[in-house]
Amino acid sequence: MSIQDILLQQLANGLILGSFYALVALGYTMVYGIIKLLNFAHGDLYMLGAFVGFIALSFLSDYIGDGWAGIVCSMVLSMIAVGLLGVLIQRIAYVPMLSAPRLSILITALAVSMVLYNGVMAFTDGQYLAFTTDLNYEGVQLGNVFVTNTQMVLVGSSLLLMIVLYLFVHKTLYGKAMRAIAIDQDACRLMGINVNKIIALTFFIGSSLAAAAGVMAGTYYGSIHFFMGFIIGLKAFTAAVIGGIGSIPGAMLGGLLLGLLEAFGTQIPFIGTEWKDVFSFGILILLLVFKPTGILGKTEIERM
């Protein structure tokens, strides 16, 4: 393969990885934007999304098959279920902690994460489950590079979800209220905005985007397990920091950028794929030292 082929292949790999990161990073950044909480349980919602999608697909496959129709329906069901779960977690675990010191709610988030992945571990005996679909390996040959239709559809749907989110946040009154809450909650109350409702809506949207990414990952990798949300949670956090935590376009940009950086980074001589996590978290450390506000973030930094 020529150097162009390698770059093109890595571009495709980076985009798909990056779109998963971006979808998960969006939930991180939206929740941080409104209640300044790093929701460490967010990666586990991605994992749960994959499992709910898996269950939905195994029921639906008898009726509509496990092709795209089944996958899309399972994804929608998973997004709704995990979205509601996200709201439930917020109500049960986070609302009572909102007036407590910042560290308490952070520890609560870690505890929620443990409850979720240990719960799934108990149900699945810690086994890998095969996420079977009847998607084939057809695709497009670009020179020496082969891109499957599945890859293109997954990247396309991620971008579509991000565009829908962007339009929602910028064009609708509820979306504008979400942005306003991140700026000043008291002022929102004085406009007649029910702040708790909008926070719940934010949790719903963030969690359902993570669930969508989980189902997509199941479809793409073909297997799921209880710990799959851990690393991607940390990666999505990195992506959100790269883009500027609290910024929605930043999370999209940061996610795609991190995916591409990982894909290309592993092509550097002597740095193989086994180094890709080191590469990502190295970037996180450098960024936190030299530009903690990220690419599109605000200059205001708060201690956790």
Add this chain to the structure above:
Amino acid sequence: MSNTILEINNLETHYGKIHALRGISFTVEAGQIVTLLGANGAGKSTTLRAISGLVRATSGTIVYRGEDITGKSAHDIVKTGLIHVPEGRKIFKGMTITENLELGSFTLDDDAERKRRMEHVFETFPILYERRSRDSSFLSGGEQQMLAIGRSMMTNPQLLLLDEPSMGLAPFLVQQIMKIVLQLNKEGVTILLVEQNAKVALKLADYGYVLETGKIVIQGDAGTLQQDESIVKAYLGE
């Protein structure tokens, strides 16, 4: 016959251990401009925050248009036409002027009405129209105050609580803002004005109350308060 729009009875609030309001009572008559004066820390802002539901009253009642609204949540109170423009303006920096105004009409479902109200705001504040698609963080202090008042006009207020609209503004801007307050009052909006700048406030107001460390110590017609030099000196600073 009196036509009371707001009646505060023995209102008390606490911030942690601080007893911010120590039982204050006063009334606001519909159609008037009433001012609440006092030094820093007297409890003026807290009074407004308690009325609009941002701060919970620990005892006492707030009756608005005959209905007890004590303990109601802030976002529900807004729907009754009681609107609070808070201290420091609290505009949504990072969002455009148009977006700020749209959020002012959050409780409204009617898009045509929203448009009509926005046109009215832009007629009142032409400078906001010129800058409508700009990020509101780049507005000057006076323009920010105009936006804060404009945003409250989007909710179609019956009773407007204004907290220090003149704060940090140059004298000619203070005049301009006060002219707008007067205009709103002529349009039928009752106004409860909190001010540190007693001279400006009393010139505008029909009636005034003076607050000192959480209690009302003096009240009277604005004209009377203005002429009583001992009051002006003792409580309002000269």
